[in-house]
Amino acid sequence: MADNCILEMKNIWKIYPNGVVANKDMNLKVNKGEIHALLGENGAGKSTLMKILFGIEQPTKGEIIYEGRQVDISSPHKAIEYGIGMVHQHFMLVPSLTVAENIILGMEPKKGLSIDIDQAYRFVQEQSDLFGLPVPSKEKVKDISVGMKQRVEIIKTLVRGANLIILDEPTAVLTPQETVDLFNALKNLTEKGKTIIFITHKLNEVKEIADRITVTRRGRVVGTADVKDISEIEMSKMMVGRDVDIRIEKEPAQSGEKLMEINDLEFTRTDGVKSLKGISFSLREGEILGVAGVEGNGQTELVQIITGIIPREKGRIKLNQVELPKITDPGFCRDAGLSHIPSDRMERGVAADSTIAENIISDRFKKVPFSKNGVIKWKEVYGFGEEMIKEFDIRTDSARTEIKMLSGGNIQKVVVAREFTAHSKITIADQPTRGIDVAAADFIRRRLVKERENNLGVLLVSADLTELLEVADRIIVLFKGEIVAHFKEVKQINETVLGEYMLGIKRMSSEEMGDL
């Protein structure tokens, strides 16, 4: 067994500059030619460990042995030299260049001083045939699907000579159909002698594709096992540290009056792409309306228009019987009774250098009891902050803690604490559980369901189909800026059905969709 080992990471510690201990004495052993799954909740430290292996981060302590030699991976450049490649959670491609140009970027075949573009295309074609990963080499990256972009990233690592490929949550952005393609491609690669480290927090994927797993929890390695010897239940226990019941009980929706009406909404992006092509639907009291779709099919624009961040091009929006003016701002929408959990919490959802309490009052600091005559009552503010910490189970010692000291899940709880206590009738939740741990995600989903039980309306935009199917009462699917499907009975469908509409393989007629 030992001679078969390609990589060993020994006693790895990583402490980030903000004091977060992301890796605590982690050990990882990977055999040549296997698919090794690195399993763990969000925040367990998986990405960090892999960033260390790829030279993006330096370990605080610990050593790495690769192909029998102790190595010092000081940069991604070094990692590539050793034959280690990585496909990140967020793709790093140049949208305006073609697939082939992206693949050869930095290693272009030259003809005199200029790039020999024909040879580049030939080369990319050869390589993609060799590894059985067909790509449209002449198309621009911005025009290809997410699954295809990922494939381009994989080829990029292969042409740079990678023997060990790290994939960080590769399926998070894929539809079920694309996931199947990816898994076939990965199996193909191991047959050609490549070794793969596959990060995930989805148990069924591990069962399906991995040979061995290493389970991580809160910065530590809990154990390593052969996949065939371990059940999904055992894995989930190791991963979470307790028995989990993630099913959310809920009564059928009792939807009432219309809270939000969207009429014929249109929007054109600055790059000329029409990302919303006449969208109409409404949200009622006491329901959660789910919005499904592959990222980039208009969800972002839809949310930003409704919440007043960007102006719409055409169409009408009514919130709580209030017509939104054409030129609007988030403050107006909030006053009209809208809460917003933004998809990127660090960009828009919080102020990182401010305290928890300061972040929670950002929409209500002018109101009693937080201020009077323009003077803030800090005692009240921090008192309220402490209350929120208890109610929303934010893991910290005080409301005076700065946001940047918290983990992702706890930061999201701060956002949620603010938005759910704003007494708004409508909540727009955009990827509310992305990148946070299971417990925090479960907590947030239950709060969303509670909103609905209090007769409020929730618009839930999510890339997590399991979440949508579990939480939403109705689901609409967006494809290229249009609503292509509407499911009134969520119980009767599954992820594969949704996936077909998300990819544009199928499309409902307006009769089939019925009343939106």
Added chain:
Amino acid sequence: MKADKRFTLYRIGISVGIALLIGYIIVFIASVPSTDIAFMKKMKEAFDSANEAYKYFLTGALVRWRFTGAAFNQSGFIQWINEAVPIIITGLAVSMVFTAKQFNIGAEGQMFLGAAVATAVAIYFPGIPFISTLLVILTAMAVGAGFASIPGFMKAKLKASEMVTSLMLNYVAFFMGLFIIKTFLRDTEAGSLVSLEFQQQTMLPLLNERYRWHIGIFIALGMTVLVWFIMKKTTWGYKVKLIGDNIKFAEYSGINSSKMVFQVQVAAGAVAGSAGIIELLGYHGRFLWLYSPGYGWDGIIIATLARNNPLFVPLAALFLSYIRVGAKIMGRYTNIAPEIVAILQAVIILLVTAEAFLAKWKQRSINKEATQSETNDTPVQVGEVR
């Protein structure tokens, strides 16, 4: 978190220490005699005179050295306090705009033009104690605010970089100020380009006649408390901080960011506008600057040292004026040029703002703190499955 704050303090302390050390080395090199004597003797002499120079530099503002011993240096002390006044005020102004992450560096121009226009009031408005003084200061503040509204407006409406516009406007303010003095307020009897004298009753009351210790320091400290209150205790200050921390978040929360960006620059302009005239009202009794005195630039140094915290601004300003007065006294008793202070300032600012300086050391202390709290953490079950 604790490590973070402690570290900031250490870094400022160590930066000051290193700067003083570099200063000493320079003084030492400058003190090496050029006469043709033995090397060791040369070193000894340089060492003695460098020590002597540094003694004046570090203590001169407070101590008068006589053959009989040391005595309190009243004139140095008063000079120290008086010189801190205008730079406390500009430091406050700059810390306000910097809190909002608006890199408005127009304090110098606002201060200069405010002083020049207010000079007219100080000359011609009848001298009524307190009333006319207040009127003069308010005039300067209004001019500072008005002038600051130009980059503020251009930023809020046209998204023009406030850094560029405010910088360029400093020159406009300087020449406009000089023009006003020269054309309308000039004392033609005086030998140089100065304004007419202020009304006697309009001048600030003095605490010490001989060395002209004026009450400006109390005005500056009063403004410190006021600015601190506004920035830390009001909804307005909260909005400013939020905008500086994350402007997208502030907008998302419903704050009108372009209005706030404009307001904070104007408010800071009002504060900066009063810096120059207060010194003229307290000390000189007329406008006499032929070149811009640089208090606005000092404000940037001070706000940086004080980490934009209004309560730390007077400390930083008093520190800066202390080493400046010390350097002048050193220059008087030795042949070391007082401009050495500029080198020290540069080194301190460089080190205080250089994120990477001591970062390794910081990481080590964070590691220590993190691993310590780690032991309190409930350990996770570790073990091989199967």
